[in-house]
Amino acid sequence: MWKSYGQGAYVVRDVSFALRRGEFLTLLGPSGSGKTTTLMMVAGFEKPTRGEILVDGHDVASRPPERRNFGVVFQGYALFPQKNVLENVEFGLRMKGVPSAARRRRALDMLDKVGLAGFAARKPRELSGGQQQRVALARALVFEPDALLLDEPLSALDRKLRESLQNEIKDLQKRFGISILFVTHDQDEAMMMSDRVAVMAEGRITQIGSPSDVYLHPATPFVASFLGETNLVPGAYRGTDEGYAVVEFKDAARGRARLPADGRTLTAGEAVVVSVRPERMRLLIQQAERKFAGVVSDCTFMGRHTRYRIQALGQPLTVSVTEWSPASAPCAGAPVWVGWEAEDAQILSGPDGSLATP
Amino acid sequence: MSASGSLRFSGNTLLLIAAAPILLFLLLPSLIIVPMALSKSQMIQFPPEWISLHSFADYLGDQQWVESTLLSFKVSIVAVFIAAVTGGTAAIALLGRNFAGKGLLVGLIMMPIVTPVVILALGDYLLFAQLHLVGSWITIAIAHGVLATPYVFISAQTSLTSNLNPALVRSARSLGAQPSSVLYHVYWPAIRPGVLAGSMLGFAVSFDEVVLALFLQGANSVTLPVRTFTAIQFELTPKIAASASLFIALALVALALQALAARKTGQLS
Numbered sequence: 033m034w035k036s037y038g039q040g041a042y043v044v045r046d047v048s049f050a051l052r053r054g055e056f057l058t059l060l061g062p063s064g065s066g067k068t069t070t071l072m073m074v075a076g077f078e079k080p081t082r083g084e085i086l087v088d089g090h091d092v093a094s095r096p097p098e099r100r101n102f103g104v105v106f107q108g109y110a111l112f113p114q115k116n117v118l119e120n121v122e123f124g125l126r127m128k129g130v131p132s133a134a135r136r137r138r139a140l141d142m143l144d145k146v147g148l149a150g151f152a153a154r155k156p157r158e159l160s161g162g163q164q165q166r167v168a169l170a171r172a173l174v175f176e177p178d179a180l181l182l183d184e185p186l187s188a189l190d191r192k193l194r195e196s197l198q199n200e201i202k203d204l205q206k207r208f209g210i211s212i213l214f215v216t217h218d219q220d221e222a223m224m225m226s227d228r229v230a231v232m233a234e235g236r237i238t239q240i241g242s243p244s245d246v247y248l249h250p251a252t253p254f255v256a257s258f259l260g261e262t263n264l265v266p267g268a269y270r271g272t273d274e275g276y277a278v279v280e281f282k283d284a285a286r287g288r289a290r291l292p293a294d295g296r297t298l299t300a301g302e303a304v305v306v307s308v309r310p311e312r313m314r315l316l317i318q319q320a321e322r323k324f325a326g327v328v329s330d331c332t333f334m335g336r337h338t339r340y341r342i343q344a345l346g347q348p349l350t351v352s353v354t355e356w357s358p359a360s361a362p363c364a365g366a367p368v369w370v371g372w373e374a375e376d377a378q379i380l381s382g383p384d385g386s387l388a389t390p
Numbered sequence: 391m392s393a394s395g396s397l398r399f400s401g402n403t404l405l406l407i408a409a410a411p412i413l414l415f416l417l418l419p420s421l422i423i424v425p426m427a428l429s430k431s432q433m434i435q436f437p438p439e440w441i442s443l444h445s446f447a448d449y450l451g452d453q454q455w456v457e458s459t460l461l462s463f464k465v466s467i468v469a470v471f472i473a474a475v476t477g478g479t480a481a482i483a484l485l486g487r488n489f490a491g492k493g494l495l496v497g498l499i500m501m502p503i504v505t506p507v508v509i510l511a512l513g514d515y516l517l518f519a520q521l522h523l524v525g526s527w528i529t530i531a532i533a534h535g536v537l538a539t540p541y542v543f544i545s546a547q548t549s550l551t552s553n554l555n556p557a558l559v560r561s562a563r564s565l566g567a568q569p570s571s572v573l574y575h576v577y578w579p580a581i582r583p584g585v586l587a588g589s590m591l592g593f594a595v596s597f598d599e600v601v602l603a604l605f606l607q608g609a610n611s612v613t614l615p616v617r618t619f620t621a622i623q624f625e626l627t628p629k630i631a632a633s634a635s636l637f638i639a640l641a642l643v644a645l646a647l648q649a650l651a652a653r654k655t656g657q658l659s
Contacts, residue, residue: 077560097563104564110557114579123575127566171565181564 042081044069045235051179051211056202058214060222061232062258068183070232071215075181076100087178098127103172105182109164111156117143117167118152124175142174143167146204161189165197169204179211186221198225219259223247231255239293248309249378251293256307256380263313263349264380265306269298276374279306282346285324289377296381305380310352312376315340316369317362323369331363344370423634445628455617455629459636462614465531465603466596470542472535473592477542478585482577485550500540510537511605518606525608533602538592542585549584550577590648598637 044066051057059067072078074085076097085093092100103124111120118139125135143149146166156164165185172180182201186194202225205212216222222229223243230240231254239251250256253264267279267287276288277298289306291298298304316323326344338361340351349370353361362368449455480499484492502510514533515524523529558576567575600615607616618633 075560075564077563097560098566098568100564102564104561106557106561108555108557110555110561112558112562112575112579113555115575123562123567124565127562127568127571175566 043235044073044080047083047232047235047237049230049237049240051213053211054209056205056212056214056225056227058216058222058226058229059232060216060219060229060258062217065232066235067215067217067232071181071183071213074213075102075104101175101178103175103177103180105165105168105172105180105185107184107188109156109168109185111164111167111171113156115155116152117148117154117156117159120156120167121171121174124171128175139170139174142170145207146170161193162197162200165200169201173204173208173210177210179213180205182212182214184215184217187216187218194221201225223259231258233258248312248376249290249293250307251381253305253307253380256378261310261350262307263310265308265345265347265349267304267306269300269302269304269379271300274374277304277379279304279379281324285345287322287324287371287377288374289379290375292379292381294381298379306377307380308372308377310339310350311337311354312372313349313351314371314373315342315351315353315356316371317366319369320371323371326368326370328362328364328366328368331361340368342368342370344368420638423631424638445632448627449629449632452629454612455614455633458612458614458617459633461527461611462597465527465534465613466593468528468531469534469538469596470589470592472532473538473542474585474589476535477539477544477588477592478546478581480539480543481546481550481581481584482573484547485554486556499543502537503540507537507599507601511602514602515605524606525611527608527611530603530606530611530613533606534596534599537599537602538589538595541591541595542588545588545591546581546584549587550581553580553583587648590644594641594644597640 047070059070061067069078073080076095080093084091121139121142122135125138140152143152146169148163148166186197198221214225226243228240229243229246230237231246233254239246239255246255247259256262265281267281270278270280272278273288277291278286279289280286324344326342328340329343330341332339337352337354338356340353342349342351351370518524518529559572562572562576598615600619603613603616614633618630621630
């Protein structure tokens with residue numbers, strides 16, 4: 033799919049993905065990355081400049097939203113304020129011409145399934161945020177849509193409520209076996225809920241894969257830093273060893289890392305950037321093989337883990353340590369050795385490893 | 391604290407002292423007409439002699455006055471209907487849209503408020519004369535509809551922007567609603583208070599409008615304000631005062647209903 037609002041600048045460029053039956057796929061990206069525009073094109077509110085949207089092999093790109101069969105849940109839920117819960121849930125069936133007795137039965141049945149059996153006569157404003165979400169989901173599910181499209185439904189809510197509603201959506205998805213296309217800018221939300229995550233930046237899908245895959249093996253510096261904290265260590269490619277790349281860092285220190293996630297081949301001597309998550313770093317108090325000498329510049333006790341700032345390989349590194357007891361652990365000024373398993377380090381794509389390049 | 395409080399108090403007092411005579415000056419001529427209508431005399435005069443309801447009886451007994459009154463209601467109701475449909479749909483059409491010439495279009499809709507009514511009346515007269523429609527009450531209704539449209543448009547627009555959640559439109563469409571269903575289920579509940587409030591105002595504007603009605607009058611289409619205006623020149627009867635009292639009563643009712651509708655608009659948002 034491609035989308036431009038004129039003047040030749042595309043807000044969505046060459047985006048292509050398949051939503052599998054029963055899958056939870058999340059479009060994750062910062063604002064302006066084109067994720068909402070992509071969702072709106074699928075829903076039918078934006079017309080793709082080029083491209084097609086296939087449902088079971090049929091192109092629906094030219095159909096208006098009312099003639100596509102998607103359930104859409106909006107931010108703030110957009111329930112009809114004058115209608116009660118039952119009328120809200122019935123609405124889709126009513127628009128599709130289902131006779132009133134049948135649609136009432138199906139709507140009540142759906143309300144029962146989402147645990148709102150006694151709320152049929154209430155107005156939306158008399159419900160809590162969680163109940164409103166359930167009404168919105170019931171309304172979008174009752175007419176048996178091809179897929180559910182969710183446009184940042186939780187981003188306006190506080191953290192506690194958000195977590196419980198995330199669980200509810202996930203739960204409902206499993207029970208109904210429905211395919212969901214979800215849009216969010218919150219990487220934790222994406223991680224927690226999705227079967228697959230498509231990370232978007234500047235109108236493109238930069239990487240698509242399972243949450244663990246995208247988190248542990250990011251393709252670009254952008255993906256690595258957008259999905260949480262990471263250490264980016266520049267070096268030079270020096271060949272392969274046991275299927276891993278050998279990278280030479282500052283002061284001729286050598287380490288190993290996974291080859292680029294996008295399958296790009298490297299040439300000897302090429303400048304590369306290695307990404308290692310703080311919690312995948314290993315910290316030792318004595319020298320070992322493939323560990324780099326460093327000095328602790330700062331340590332902060334965070335509860336579940338202790339956060340170390342370490343000067344090594346000629347740059348500051350962040351290491352998160354859980355196993356050391358804070359009482360006996362070394363801190364500022366102590367000499368340490370840092371390193372990582374080759375499997376936990378990832379060579380990124382992107383010419384200079386600059387964060388601006390997706 | 392107390393200093394600023396007393397300052398505010400004295401400011402309010404000054405305002406009251408300045409405003410009260412002006413308010414009195416503006417209201418007195420309107421209120422004088424009511425006791426005049428209650429006069430016993432055959433001539434319109436102030437102060438009235440004795441209290442009597444005979445001017446109202448005269449007014450209701452006079453075929454011509456009654457016809458004019460009914461005609462005025464008919465004209466105003468049709469005018470308000472035209473204004474409600476035009477102003478309401480214009481407000482919906484212009485909502486959230488930006489295009490070259492939008493300001494010009496809004497200006498055109500608002501034009502009847504700023505155009506001198508005499509100019510409007512002359513234009514209407516020349517146009518409808520060409521079409522051989524002068525002298526028909528429906529012509530006056532159309533002209534009044536144009537005059538009342540901006541009032542409905544403005545209050546419908548306010549009502550829409552404060553009540554309508556744009557996501558509701560998308561939400562309804564995603565649930566399979568055709569444009570007509572979106573209009574009925576989403577736009578209408580949001581615009582209704584504004585259209586009602588604007589219609590009250592439009593009714594008041596049309597009901598006592600005299601210039602357009604005078605230009606476009608015919609033998610069988612003399613509205614109540616025109617009848618009153620003409621009567622002043624020939625027969626100074628208390629019927630005039632009686633009809634004027636009716637105008638005041640209607641204006642008060644319209645104002646009250648409009649305030650009520652406006653309060654409902656506020657409650658919804």
